[in-house]
Amino acid sequence: MTHNNHQRIRLEAVTKRWDDITAVDAISFDVTPGQFVILLGPSGCGKSTTLRMIAGLEQATEGRIAIGERDVTFLPPGDRGLSMVFQSYALFPHLSVADNIVFGLRSRKVPKAERRERLARVAELVDLEAYLERKPAQLSGGQRQRVALARSIISEHPICLMDEPLSNLDARLRGEMRREITSLQARLGMTVIYVTHDQVEAMSMGDRVILMQxxxxxxxxxxxxxxxxxxxxxxxxxxxxPAMNLVQLAAHDGAAVIDAEREVAVAPAAAAGGQLGIRPEDIEVLSSxxxxxxxxxxxxxxxxxxxILQLSxxxxxxxxxxxxxxxMPPGTRCRLAWVPSAAHLFDADGLRRDDLTPVAFAANPGTTDPITTHSRASHL
Incomplete structure (x- = not known):
């Protein structure tokens, strides 16, 4: 599938309200053809509602949605040229795997020979050739999810929307399916918008992450x-x-210190009242x-x-x-150090401050036997 402009998706100030509840608040973004975009955020942040408005399953209250050059804001789902994979596999229990996969083609009156040819190609892609005669009840969760993927791929729509498709699977299967979906997307050149609350999925699968709150x-x-x-x-x-450490900063002696720890300045005075952020893997733990x-x-x-050490x-x-x-048993006293590029400053409203430079602590060159010195590779 070659990329073309029909795969471009544009949202312009799209809002969704139910009575006095605003689920999605004037959001805009532009997805280029062939991109794998993740909509990430906690439950209730509006990510699934956004996906459903792109699909046409929900109507936008305000704003405009365009797919390619077409304004699709008010078009029904079937006219938008996209496929969708849901959290629930929504398979027909009485139909075989093969019939589940070709169901959409049959309802669109695609000729039988073409259906057979497409089915063979897609079954090979998602490794289901041996299971085509089985019923969904005879399949594992991962295999059922593959059937749902196959059903969406066989439509040959260049855009695929996925709503938490892996959340019903166990951790090991989720890892396998993440790899399968990303390699399929790359091979087929599909434009994918994928909704998840799982930051590991977001970090490992997406070219681009849109974080919502x-x-x-x-x-x-x-x-x-x-x-x-x-x-x-x-x-x-x-x-x-683990998540980034966020500690409150207080003013002391013309500088900012970690609240109730006055011995060492960690940031300029203007940072007081805000927060200092440091990732757990960026902290060096040194002798006292x-x-x-x-x-x-x-x-x-x-x-x-x-x-993982918990420290006060x-x-x-x-x-x-x-x-x-x-x-390192509880009660062990130590010192913490980090390089300035590893520290992040946020103001009292939680917004990033790039106008201030955190104070650096490197390990003291004269100190032998630091408890740890380790590389700061970013771990997920």
């Missing part, structure tokens, strides 16, 4: 941009696992005689590849992610 777009960028330069404290806390922010271990959680700094709690096994 309360019906509005909070940030729109590549997964790396959302991870490395979150636009707000909400974006910072939503992306990454090193330079850095004094902290105490509250708890440790060994996960095999790494250890003043009245605030932080987590640090360290490689391997780190036996």
């Amino acid at each position: 309360n019906g509005r777009i909070v940030q729109d960028g590549s997964p790396a941009e959302l991870y490395n330069r979150p636009a707000s404290a909400f974006a910072a806390s939503f992306i990454g696992s 005689d090193a330079s850095g922010v004094p902290a105490e271990v509250i708890d440790e959680e060994y996960l095999g590849a790494d250890t 700094v003043g009245s605030q709690r932080l987590r640090a992610r360290l490689p391997g096994k780190r036996p």
Whole structure:
């Protein structure tokens, strides 16, 4: 499938209201042909409603939706030239896998020979050739989801909308299906808009992530941009696992310190009243005689590849992610350090501040035996 402008999707100030509830609040974005776009956010943020308005299953209250050069704002779903995969597979239990897959083609009166040819091609694509005679009840969850995918691919629409399609699967299957969907999308050149609340799905599948909160777009960028330069404290806390540490800053001695920890300035005075954000994997944990922010271990959680430490700094709690096994019993005193590029400052409204530079703590060159020194590879 070659990309063409029929696959472009444009939303212009699209709003959806139910009585006095605004589910989607004047959002605009432009999806280029062949892009894999994730609509991400907590439940109730408006992402599924946005998808349903693109599909034509919900009517926009205000604004305009265009697919290619056509204004589709008021067109019925069948006239929009797209397919959709839902969270529930919505398979017909009395029909075989083959009949489920070709159901839409049959209702559109596609000739029998062409149906057979397309079915063979799609069954091979999604690895269902051995299951075509079975009924849905005889399939696993992952196989049923493949049938739902096959049914959407066989329509040969260049646009596919997916609404939480993997949330009914267990973790291992979800990982497999993520890879299958992204490789299918790349091979077929489809434009995909994919709704999820799962940030791992968003980070691993999308070319572009549109993060929503309360019906509005909070940030729109590549997964790396959302991870490395979150636009707000909400974006910072939503992306990454464990989530970014956000600690309150207070004024002390002409600088900003972590609240109730006055020994070490961590940011310029103008940052007081806002928050400092640092990812758990960007924190170095050093011995208590090193330079850095004094902290105490509250708890440790060994996960095999790494250890997550819960730490208290003043009245605030932080987590640090360290490689391997780190036996650090509760009560261990230590110091925390990070490089300035790893720290993010947010104002009292939670918006990113790029006008201020956080104070840097590197490990003290004179200090031997830091408890840990580790690379700051971004872990998901």
